Amino acid sequence: MNWVDGHCDVLFKMWKDPINHSFTSEQSALDVTWPRIKQSRVSLQVFAIYIPQRVPRSGTWEVALRQVDYFYERIVRKNGPLFHVQSQHDLLQIGRGIPAALLALEGVDALQGELAYLRILHHLGLRQVGLTWNYANEAADGVLEGRNGGLSNFGWQLVKEMERLSMILDVSHLSVRGFWEVIQQARTPVMASHSNCRALCSHVRNLTDEQIQALIQRQGLMGVTFVPQFVHNDPQKATVDDLLGHVERVCSLGGEGILTFGSDFDGIDHKIPGLEHAGHWDHWWNALIKRYPESLVYQWAFGNAIQFYERFLPAVKG
Numbered sequence: 001m002n003w004v005d006g007h008c009d010v011l012f013k014m015w016k017d018p019i020n021h022s023f024t025s026e027q028s029a030l031d032v033t034w035p036r037i038k039q040s041r042v043s044l045q046v047f048a049i050y051i052p053q054r055v056p057r058s059g060t061w062e063v064a065l066r067q068v069d070y071f072y073e074r075i076v077r078k079n080g081p082l083f084h085v086q087s088q089h090d091l092l093q094i095g096r097g098i099p100a101a102l103l104a105l106e107g108v109d110a111l112q113g114e115l116a117y118l119r120i121l122h123h124l125g126l127r128q129v130g131l132t133w134n135y136a137n138e139a140a141d142g143v144l145e146g147r148n149g150g151l152s153n154f155g156w157q158l159v160k161e162m163e164r165l166s167m168i169l170d171v172s173h174l175s176v177r178g179f180w181e182v183i184q185q186a187r188t189p190v191m192a193s194h195s196n197c198r199a200l201c202s203h204v205r206n207l208t209d210e211q212i213q214a215l216i217q218r219q220g221l222m223g224v225t226f227v228p229q230f231v232h233n234d235p236q237k238a239t240v241d242d243l244l245g246h247v248e249r250v251c252s253l254g255g256e257g258i259l260t261f262g263s264d265f266d267g268i269d270h271k272i273p274g275l276e277h278a279g280h281w282d283h284w285w286n287a288l289i290k291r292y293p294e295s296l297v298y299q300w301a302f303g304n305a306i307q308f309y310e311r312f313l314p315a316v317k318g
């Protein structure tokens, strides 16, 4: 089986500690490595730029560029292991059996209120943007910001620019109010790259049934995620079976056609037993195939996400 993984934090770890986070080494401290991607047949891995809150605002842009540099130097560089997908045309490479990488941004703090910085990252191949991490920034409130604000004027300028550039908007981490504003007013494609179901696990990072239904109506994408805190109210107890419950819930709402996966590997310290790194996708396949027909599992592992990107990435790199 081939997989699409909608979210990982490899670039953040490389920036934090480049020595111990080799992408190609078998001994790497990373969860997502080239040997594991190859072993699990991950066809498309999304790599997020993430800047931790402790970086002062004035330093965020440089940190983002350093992470882009790691993406180019270690992951997609000429003859590097993965092919950098930036357009519909590029997706053809996946069909030819070449594993690919897509560049995303988790929180626009690094843009420092500058639309020009979004355009520069777009030129560097950025295609998917989450407006916030968990807290507020110039664009919007994150989901842990108690006041639950929506998008700011800058947030809307950013969304308009993303519409113009055909960029994908990721609503994982966004405040509930921000989510609904985006659903009602943004014309960008919308996805939640790594979120589960609030009805089964009450963490605020998870989506309510109404939010999931809105993503379905919007023909978006929802990446069920392996983060134990988002799987079970007692994260220590989270199992593969609990994760299957989230898959079942999305399906029961009519979401078979938007379901995909966003592991959050390298962004989490604790793991679901058996789903601990990118070499474990086979375990997830074995669990899914016991409950669902192969054609459906194929859609969730690969088809839904690939069709989404085929529909919404720009036709050619421009």
Ligand SMILES: [Zn+2]
Pocket: 106, 173, 194, 267
């Ligand atoms: Zn995240």
